[in-house]
Every structure is written in C-alpha cells, then in structure tokens.
Amino acid sequence: MKEKRVLVLHGLGGSDFPHWQAHLARDLIEQNSIVSFPALPNRDKPSLEEWKEFVKKEIEHFKPTIIVCHSLANILWFHICEEIDIQLDKLMLVAPVRITCQLEEIKEFFPYPMPKDLKSHEVIIAASTNDPYMNVEEAIRLSSKLNVGMKLLEDAGHINAASGYGKLDCALDWINREEECEENR
8 A cells, every 4th residue: 555645735814623624634654654733824814926935845854745725725726736746645725715705815815727638647626605704606616627526415514613624534434435447366
C-alpha cells in the first residue's frame, strides 16, 4: 500500500476544532498517515497571491498524495493546479463556492478559472442541498464542467462546524478506500 501524505486546506477563517477537517486530520494521524494541516496566512482576510505562494511551497516541501479542500481552498486549488507539476492519488473538494461569490474579504479569488486538469487520478466533490454559497444546481453544473463525481449531503449547510459538521466520516472513508484492479487479485 502506498504511503498516504494528506494535505488538508481550510477555507476563509480556518477549520479549527470542532470543524470536520480538524477531526479528519486527527483521525488520519491516529491511522499513522502523514498529515499537513497548515494555517494559511491571514485566514480571515486572505490574499490570493499570498495563499497561492504558501500552498505551492507547502506542496513542494510536503509532497502530498491526497489533498482535501474546504470552501475557499477549492477555489485556491482551481487557481494553482495548472501552475504546478503534481499528480495526486485523490482530491476531495468539499463545499465549493459559486463563481459569482460577492464576499468582500475574498473578492480577488473570483471569478475563478475552470481547470482542465485537476491533477488527480480520483476526484470527488461533496456539496450540500442547502449551502448558502453554492446551491444544488450550481454544484451539479460545477461537477459536470469538471467531469467529476459528487456526493450530495442533505441539509448540511456549508459543511462546516457552524452547520453541525464536527465529523465527516464519509471523508475519512473515501480517503481510506482503495480499489483493487482485477489483474492484481
């Protein structure tokens, strides 16, 4: 089994406990996975260029095999993935934000590019039926444009601590799932 090196990237304001990303990082460490869960600079008033440079350096140093993004980190990934040379095993995009987001503190992240290559063998989007930052139709369109699968969570809000997500076991399950090829049996 290949060593898991999981980079967890938070969105605006961070993902401190009891956020599901903090639980996920802890659960992965308890399984002896190697985890990087950095606090991005100026997380309450982020700069696109500052976040891009920070994450590019972290990727170069940490060499992740899996990246888990939440909210604004998805948009950050869309901005940098075509600028870096990497091939991930898995990429999880949780609660992405609509392309027309009007939040003043993150306006420089928008509109975002639609990457042609997400730089991962396997990608999933997790969205909610009542996310204030991306409705179901927008999530379906994004999933279709990116040509990736989607897990739709019922009434999960923005899939964060404020909407009741301390743990998101399906994220850990997806990371731990390994497909067996017929020829390898």
